[in-house]
Amino acid sequence: MKTLIKLAVLLVAALVAAAALLVAALVGDEAEAQTQLADGGGGLQGVPADFRTWILKADEECDQAGMTPALLAAQLYQESKFKTSTAEATSAVGAQGPAQFMPGTWTTWGRDDDNNGRNSPWDIGDAVMAQGRMMCSLLRQAEASGYPGDVRALALAGYNAGWGRVQEYRGVPPESFARGETHHYVQIILSTMKNFQGPGRLAVSGSGSGPDALRRAATQLGIPYSWGGGSPAGPKSGFCDGLNGYLAGKCSASVTEGFDCSSLVQYAYWPTTKLPRTAGEQYRATSDRAVSRNDLQPGDLLYWSNGSGIYHVALYAGDDRVLHAPRTGKDVRIEAISSAMPERDYYGATRP
Incomplete structure (x- = not known):
């Protein structure tokens, strides 16, 4: 919609x-x-993979302009920090699950959206879709109310305190209400939305394996880099090898579900073209179809080498840009070719 x-x-x-x-x-x-909008991250980054699909789906099913994936993500983080266990996601007043629904409110908004046979605020899919439905309704009420202020702030206040309180104060309840809980809830979510705002949608023109691979890769924009992680099936935790996969002195890859550069490329082309796993192997498998930098087309593979072997691969995204998984601590993103990796290391391009 x-x-x-x-x-x-x-x-x-x-x-x-x-x-x-x-x-x-x-x-x-x-x-x-043939020009299609790839997911492009849906404007979303920094969320667990289990939540990502449902956040994008909840956003897609709402017809209100104020709804964005980043709004839902920031709200979920404020409610539960994406926690799903009863010990970590049960509030002192009895709110339950990652979206913190009270039992009575859940009766109104909850459904078995993940089709697992139960309607539960503890199931990620059920919880996020219910959150999206409730927020969509609140945004619609906020738009129609004529109350001053950001409609997102009004909707968030309604989610936290109930729409009746918004009506009572004809806006977001003041800081004096409920010891400032609702006031600060709204302010925190609106200020942290930017942390979850990922790349915009990517227009991919044409048909064939290259554009199709680029569209598939674009659905993973915002997913974190994980050395040795990822597979043809999607994001997966990786490993550290004594040199790679570390962040701030700790093995980040082993606890991060994501992709490294070559697993993202493998995922993008699978199963139409079953490329091997590493960047070097991918180059050797496609080197007989070299492409000059002036003739690049969407989905072509670009490689970088430091003299001792190819260390990075990316997909051409048009307009002198690449879509790639850069390195530990970064997310899958779109960048200019000239700044994606050191320009002096550019090695060449192939067409799978």
């Missing part, structure tokens, strides 16, 4: 010529219809 609304806004704002092309795409112009 939300994708359609965003597309409609773009159509209204576009120049007449561009709008005509878009309309042609919608009615079946084959060339234009």
Whole structure:
């Protein structure tokens, strides 16, 4: 639903010529219809993999402009820090699960969204989708209320204190209410949203294995780097080898579900093209199809070498950019080729 609304806004704002092309795409112009919006992280980063899909789905199913994946993520972090155990995600007043629903409120919003046969505030899918439905409704009420202030602030206040309190104060309850709990709840979430705001959506044109691989890779934007991690099935924790995978002196890879550079590429092309696991192996498997830097197409593979072997691989994303998993401590992202890795290390490109 939300994708359609965003597309409609773009159509209204576009120049007449561009709008005509878009309309042609919608009615079946084959060339234009091949341009698709990849997930591109949905504007989301820094969330556990188990939550990511559900946050994006909850955002997608809400038709309110105030709803964003980052808003839901910041709210979940404030509610439970993404914890799911009864010991860590049960409040003193009886709120339950990662989205902290009271039993009575859960009766209204909870469903078996993950189709596992139970309707539970402890299931991540059920909890996040219920959170999204409730926040979507509150955003709609906030928009219609005419109360001053950010509609997101009003909706968050309604989630925390109940919409009745928002009506009582005709806005976000003041700091004097409930010892400032609701006031600070709203302020903290709005200020921490930026921590979860990931890359925007990526427009990928064309069809074929390269563009398809780029679209698939784009669904992982914002997922953390994990040395030795990742697989054709998705993000996975990695390992440390005495040199790689460490962050601040600790083995980050073993506790981080994500990708390294070559596992992301392998994931992107699987199963249409089953590339080997490492960057060096991927180059050797495709070196007979070398591509000059002037002829790069979406999905082509770019390599960097320090003289002792290829150490990095990335997917060409168009406009002199690459989509890649850079290094420990970073997330899957889109960057300019010139700054993705040292320019002097650029080795060449191939087309799988």
